[in-house]
Amino acid sequence: MKILAHHQLEIPASQDNKSLKQQLAQHLHRLPRRVDRLTWQCLLAAAPLKPQLQTRCGIYLASHYPSRDTMGSLLNSVCISQLQPKPFEFVNSVSNAAGFYLAQLLELEGPNLCLGSHAHIWPQLLQLAHSDLAAGLIRQALLINCQEDPAGNATLEVLLVTGGAGCRILDWTNLQPGQPA
Amino acid sequence: MSVWLHHPQLHSCLGEDLASAAQRVIAGQLPQPDTFTVHERDQRLPCLSARPQLTLEQRLHAMLEPIRQATGSLAGHLLIVASSGLDITGFEQLTCERGHFKAEYSTPLHSIASALQHDYGFAASLTLNTACSSAANALIYGARLLPQYQGVVVLAFEPASQLIQQGFAALELTNESGRYQPFHPERDGLILGDASAAVLLSNRQGNSHCRLLGGYSACDTSSVTGTREDGSHILHVSRQALANAGLTSGDIELIKLHGTATRANDDAEAAGSQHWLQQPGPPALCVLKPWLGHNLGACGLTETLLLNACLEQGQLPVHTTDNRQLLLPLATRRRWTPARTRILANFFGFGGNNACLVLESHARKEQP
Numbered sequence: 001m002k003i004l005a006h007h008q009l010e011i012p013a014s015q016d017n018k019s020l021k022q023q024l025a026q027h028l029h030r031l032p033r034r035v036d037r038l039t040w041q042c043l044l045a046a047a048p049l050k051p052q053l054q055t056r057c058g059i060y061l062a063s064h065y066p067s068r069d070t071m072g073s074l075l076n077s078v079c080i081s082q083l084q085p086k087p088f089e090f091v092n093s094v095s096n097a098a099g100f101y102l103a104q105l106l107e108l109e110g111p112n113l114c115l116g117s118h119a120h121i122w123p124q125l126l127q128l129a130h131s132d133l134a135a136g137l138i139r140q141a142l143l144i145n146c147q148e149d150p151a152g153n154a155t156l157e158v159l160l161v162t163g164g165a166g167c168r169i170l171d172w173t174n175l176q177p178g179q180p181a
Numbered sequence: 182m183s184v185w186l187h188h189p190q191l192h193s194c195l196g197e198d199l200a201s202a203a204q205r206v207i208a209g210q211l212p213q214p215d216t217f218t219v220h221e222r223d224q225r226l227p228c229l230s231a232r233p234q235l236t237l238e239q240r241l242h243a244m245l246e247p248i249r250q251a252t253g254s255l256a257g258h259l260l261i262v263a264s265s266g267l268d269i270t271g272f273e274q275l276t277c278e279r280g281h282f283k284a285e286y287s288t289p290l291h292s293i294a295s296a297l298q299h300d301y302g303f304a305a306s307l308t309l310n311t312a313c314s315s316a317a318n319a320l321i322y323g324a325r326l327l328p329q330y331q332g333v334v335v336l337a338f339e340p341a342s343q344l345i346q347q348g349f350a351a352l353e354l355t356n357e358s359g360r361y362q363p364f365h366p367e368r369d370g371l372i373l374g375d376a377s378a379a380v381l382l383s384n385r386q387g388n389s390h391c392r393l394l395g396g397y398s399a400c401d402t403s404s405v406t407g408t409r410e411d412g413s414h415i416l417h418v419s420r421q422a423l424a425n426a427g428l429t430s431g432d433i434e435l436i437k438l439h440g441t442a443t444r445a446n447d448d449a450e451a452a453g454s455q456h457w458l459q460q461p462g463p464p465a466l467c468v469l470k471p472w473l474g475h476n477l478g479a480c481g482l483t484e485t486l487l488l489n490a491c492l493e494q495g496q497l498p499v500h501t502t503d504n505r506q507l508l509l510p511l512a513t514r515r516r517w518t519p520a521r522t523r524i525l526a527n528f529f530g531f532g533g534n535n536a537c538l539v540l541e542s543h544a545r546k547e548q549p
């Protein structure tokens with residue numbers, strides 16, 4: 001596996017979705033409608049890599065939480081107000097919706113995996129991506145880890161790697177979050 | 182890839198274990214739906230509840246404990262938790278008790294897997310959340326990660342959630358008639374079913390009768406809620422899965438269809454399946470959802486285990502005796518004689534996730 005790009009993006013809780021959307025418009029001509037905060041965050045983190053991305057690329061997205069504002073809205077609507085959920089909110093509550101919009105807008109056709117993030121997620125993300133690269137199923141792997149603190153401040157770590165059939169896995173000990181590759 | 186499935190566990194609307202579920206399918210005893218009320222419509226719709234009713238914690242331990250007892254220890258093993266709803270029912274209860282839900286009540290997506298890793302002493306754990314393809318992806322990636330562990334345990338479950346029931350009703354994908362009829366011209370949508378399942382993946386055959394030969398999963402970007410109407414992405418994924426297993430079209434004897442009984446999904450799957458029907462000696466076709474309901478994130482494992490339990494006994498899951506009107510000619514005879522069956526199994530989900538497994542099932546030499 002070879003690293004093509006590696007960066008980290010901080011998104012404070014105070015930055016609203018409208019602002020994320022405006023920032024994203026600098027990278028993408030087409031923007032999605034009615035998507036949740038996790039999707040905006042991931043798009044903003046990955047969009048700068050668009051010129052480097054190839055179609056045969058898998059997405060390996062880990063997140064601590066689903067989009068918590070969407071989940072709160074759905075639960076209050078269904079459990080307290082006894083209302084039906086808004087269809088787009090319900091569909092967005094599926095965590096892999098963020099990966100779907102990444103694939104659609106960045107024109108990626110590989111696997112789209114969404115995982116629960118935790119302290120040891122990076123070696124696992126690399127293992128999963130390596131299994132597809134080494135089998136020759138994809139040419140690139142886009143790895144994103146979205147961490148959010150209790151106040152809603154998010155840190156997104158992004159790694160784009162490549163590798164052909166039989167490639168060796170990256171050594172995680174030489175690749176720590178926030179450090180240049 | 183050649184990975185054997187051991188110690189299969191299933192808790193579903195067909196009963197508390199896999200053996201009794203398979204007996205009900207073989208006897209042709211379709212489950213009787215319960216109902217839930219749709220908000221704002223005052224309408225009751227069918228659902229299939231797991232029996233006996235257990236708490237989520239009881240259900241997960243009921244799945245894992247037999248595997249721990251059979252293996253002696255799960256140290257050195259990887260746990261993969263596959264679910265769409267995860268601990269959503271806990272949040273629903275909390276919201277009802279407190280009268281509101283706040284973001285700070287959330288627990289991480291990985292919290293169930295993390296707790297089970299601690300309780301059972303697994304070496305590591307993963308949570309896969311890819312909608313209705315979650316468990317299929319867990320099997321594919323569990324098999325690929327197996328060389329790094331003594332074994333991999335896949336635990337798949339879907340809770341009976343208000344949010345999920347109301348959400349599918351809002352999308353008008355849920356069934357009103359109570360008759361689950363995939364590919365039927367009068368089909369009227371899916372019936373949700375809650376269920377749990379678990380299995381141990383191992384390189385050793387032991388007394389297993391089922392192995393995973395390969396699989397593939399990819400994202401169809403045409404729509405967040407459905408796949409391409411012409412079935413082209415479904416066909417693409419199934420061809421890649423076959424290639425991954427080192428097989429060709431002619432090697433497949435049975436296709437387990439996803440068959441949600443929704444208009445769009447069945448139309449797309451029927452279109453994507455025409456290729457197989459044009460093969461000389463085309464494969465038989467079957468569906469499992471009339472028996473289990475749609476188990477969403479768990480269906481990749483629940484359906485795989487129930488299908489294999491039937492095939493081991495020389496039986497196909499058959500829910501209809503008349504396939505003349507169907508979009509696809511589902512099997513109508515239960516008797517299934519091959520000693521070895523190679524299967525293509527389809528699982529599709531929201532978020533464009535299409536996954537396909539290639540399985541091999543072996544009949545038991547002594548059949549009841």
